[in-house]
Amino acid sequence: MLLSEPTHQGSVPERLSEAHRSLRSLTFFFTEETDPVLAALGRLLAAFASEAAADPEQAVAAYRQFLRLLADAAEFHAGEFVGDAWRDYLLERLLADENTFARKAALSQDGSVSPALRAAAIQDLRHLQVLFALESSLFVVALARRTRRAVPGKEEACLVAWEDLRPLADAPSCHTPAEARLMAAFAAAADWGELVDELARHYAQAGCGLFHRYRAFRWVSDPDGGHLEGVAHPDPVSLDDLIGYEAERRILLRNTEHFLAGFPANNVLLYGDRGTGKSSTVKALLNAYADRGLRLVEVQKHQFDAFPRLLALLRGRRERFILYVDDLSFEQNETYYKELKAVLEGGLEARPENVVLYATSNRRHLITERFADRDGSNGEIHARDAAQEKLSLSDRFGITVTFLSPDQEGYLSIVAGLADRLGLQWPREVLRQRALQWAGRQNGWSGRTARQFLEFALGEEAAERRSGGA
Numbered sequence: 001m002l003l004s005e006p007t008h009q010g011s012v013p014e015r016l017s018e019a020h021r022s023l024r025s026l027t028f029f030f031t032e033e034t035d036p037v038l039a040a041l042g043r044l045l046a047a048f049a050s051e052a053a054a055d056p057e058q059a060v061a062a063y064r065q066f067l068r069l070l071a072d073a074a075e076f077h078a079g080e081f082v083g084d085a086w087r088d089y090l091l092e093r094l095l096a097d098e099n100t101f102a103r104k105a106a107l108s109q110d111g112s113v114s115p116a117l118r119a120a121a122i123q124d125l126r127h128l129q130v131l132f133a134l135e136s137s138l139f140v141v142a143l144a145r146r147t148r149r150a151v152p153g154k155e156e157a158c159l160v161a162w163e164d165l166r167p168l169a170d171a172p173s174c175h176t177p178a179e180a181r182l183m184a185a186f187a188a189a190a191d192w193g194e195l196v197d198e199l200a201r202h203y204a205q206a207g208c209g210l211f212h213r214y215r216a217f218r219w220v221s222d223p224d225g226g227h228l229e230g231v232a233h234p235d236p237v238s239l240d241d242l243i244g245y246e247a248e249r250r251i252l253l254r255n256t257e258h259f260l261a262g263f264p265a266n267n268v269l270l271y272g273d274r275g276t277g278k279s280s281t282v283k284a285l286l287n288a289y290a291d292r293g294l295r296l297v298e299v300q301k302h303q304f305d306a307f308p309r310l311l312a313l314l315r316g317r318r319e320r321f322i323l324y325v326d327d328l329s330f331e332q333n334e335t336y337y338k339e340l341k342a343v344l345e346g347g348l349e350a351r352p353e354n355v356v357l358y359a360t361s362n363r364r365h366l367i368t369e370r371f372a373d374r375d376g377s378n379g380e381i382h383a384r385d386a387a388q389e390k391l392s393l394s395d396r397f398g399i400t401v402t403f404l405s406p407d408q409e410g411y412l413s414i415v416a417g418l419a420d421r422l423g424l425q426w427p428r429e430v431l432r433q434r435a436l437q438w439a440g441r442q443n444g445w446s447g448r449t450a451r452q453f454l455e456f457a458l459g460e461e462a463a464e465r466r467s468g469g470a
Contacts, residue, residue, distance in 0.1 A: 012141045013049075019134055020049035022127035028099040028117075029124045033209070037073065037089060040066040041131070048142045056146050063139055063159050074165040079173030082183040085165035087132055091183040092175075094128065095202060098209025106207050106318045111200030118200075122193035129192040136161040178205070207293070211319045215290040218298045219310060226306045228297065228313065235283045242277055242284060243417035244410060244447065248401050249281055252358075255399055256285055259356055260292050260320055266398025267344055267357040269328075275448030276403035278360040279326050286322075293319045301328060304339035315352040325359040344396035359397070411435070411445035418454045424461060431457075 023042055030038050040062070047062040074085035081088035101121045105111040113121075140159050173180065182195075182202055189195055206212055214230030242249065252268060259265035270278040286296040299310070314321050325340075344357065406414065415435045419426070426434075438453040439445050 012138050012145070015133075016045060016138060016142060017049045019130050020045040022130040025127050026124050027120045028101045029094065029097050029121075029128060031099065033098050035093060037066070037069045038093070040069050044139070048139055056143060059139075059143055059146065060158060063143075067160060067162055070162055071165055074162075074167065077167035077174070078171040079167060079175060081167060082180070082187050083132075084163045086134065086162050087187065088183075090128065090132055091186055094186070094199075095179055095182065095206075096208060096212045101200070102203045102208035105200035105203035107316075108204055111197065111202070111204040113200060118196060121199075122196050125192035125196060125199070129189075132186075132192075136163060176206075178202070207318055211295055211317060215286055215294075216296045216298070219300070219303050219306060221303055221306065225309050226303065228310075231298075234286060234296070235280075236287065237280050237284050238287050239281075239284045241418075241421070242280060242447075243414040243421075243450075244406060245277060245281075245403060248403055251399065251401050252281060252285070255356075256289065256294070256322075259322075260289060260294060262353075265356055267396070268359070268399045268401060269397035270358065270360045270401050270403060272362070272403030273405040273446065274362055275443060275446030276405060277447045278403050280447075282322070282324055282326075282358050282360065295319045295321050296324050297321055298324045298326070301325065301340075307339055311352055311355060314355050317354060319354065321355045323355060323357040325357065328359040328361040357397075405444070405446050408436070408445055411439060411450060414447050414450040415453060418450055419457070422454055422458060424454065424457055426457065426461070 023038075023045060044062040044066045047059040070085055070089060073089055074081070077085075077088070082091055101113060101117045101124075104113045104117060136159065143159065175183065179202075182198060185198065186192060186195060210217075210228060210230055214232070216231040216234035217228045218231060220227055220229045239249070239253075252270070255265050255268060270281065272278060283296070286294060297310070297314075299307075310323075344351075412432055412435060415431065416428070418424075419431055424431070434457070435450070435453050438456065439449050442452065443449045
């Protein structure tokens with residue numbers, strides 16, 4: 001792209017100074033979460049906003065850092081930009097920002113907020129409109145003037161135009177139709193402040209912040225007590241992908257639907273043999289109900305002491321959260337279960353009404369119990385009390401759903417169902433014979449074994465077609 005004089009009104013120094021003031025004048029938007037691109041923009045504007053600011057080399061370095069971070073988001077973007085890479089980025093972050101105005105609007109049916117919040121949001125939106133109008137050519141001209149050149153020199157030539165950044169070719173849009181319409185409305189608006197109510201209604205319908213951008217999360221421990229990390233590509237398994245165990249899933253679906261409707265719902269323990277689809281069932285719930293506000297948060301057992309902090313983050317949100325603990329069990333010397341018991345039932349702080357816990361386990365009794373715990377030979381005076389404490393953890397799950405390994409015909413039924421769903425063309429007798437051979441060599445009869453066999457069979461079929469075509 002040939003970098004020319006900026007197209008908007010106002011001198012270059014005036015526009016850059018105004019943009020710098022606008023970024024620093026924000027009250028709510030982009031003030032709670034640290035966005036690397038916006039932070040880099042702040043450093044870039046600080047370097048260019050004043051004629052007496054940093055030297056040209058520092059200004060070029062600030063521009064390159066901003067371009068590098070913007071390109072990392074833009075070049076892997078799914079779908080066409082609204083405007084250019086920078087303008088699309090700003091609009092996307094605006095629709096997903098975490099701030100007081102957005103959270104309050106998200107908790108109402110129609111996006112209603114207090115007059116003070118609304119007035120401050122209008123001011124912020126007008127400041128953001130100034131940032132939206134920025135062009136890469138502004139910085140080229142400013143750098144040329146900084147170096148006292150009438151025409152751009154070699155430093156300015158190094159400033160690659162962000163307008164030349166391109167998204168992934170032929171990728172489906174990452175925006176919903178409603179988001180695309182709102183972004184287009186902002187791009188065309190003469191006054192962003194007039195769109196404040198429409199933006200508030202967007203938050204009421206779609207949520208905001210991390211829980212708008214992601215459906216699945218993991219809890220990450222850190223020196224500050226831990227934080228939520230969004231999972232960009234959660235397991236896409238759907239309920240339709242799961243063959244068999246319909247009665248077991250109906251119990252879980254009913255409890256989850258009660259939970260999503262705001263009715264009383266139970267914590268659930270999915271217990272049973274390995275490979276029977278317990279974990280896949282929980283993940284499939286997310287894909288079935290994410291559009292109704294369901295979110296999944298994976299927690300490891302050694303992180304249970306962070307539950308108070310995690311629950312504080314989730315309490316009062318519009319979304320409904322399943323805390324998901326996979327393969328839950330405890331050895332004799334592990335005491336993490338004490339924190340889990342408090343969350344399930346019995347802690348001083350009530351569990352938020354928008355949070356339930358679903359755990360999977362291969363053990364019905366989650367804590368290793370030895371005969372010594374019952375007869376007192378381990379030195380425990382009140383042996384029965386010690387045993388009861390361990391058994392009570394399972395009792396605190398309101399619902400236990402049992403998944404047992406299928407018999408041979410059950411296994412073959414799962415294989416046949418998956419083969420039909422995935423389009424495998426093998427004759428039924430060949431499918432049956434090879435599925436039994438596979439189970440004999442691998443992990444026995446289970447849903448997991450069936451899925452692994454189908455992956456192998458589809459690979460074999462594809463290889464046979466290719467060799468036949470050759």
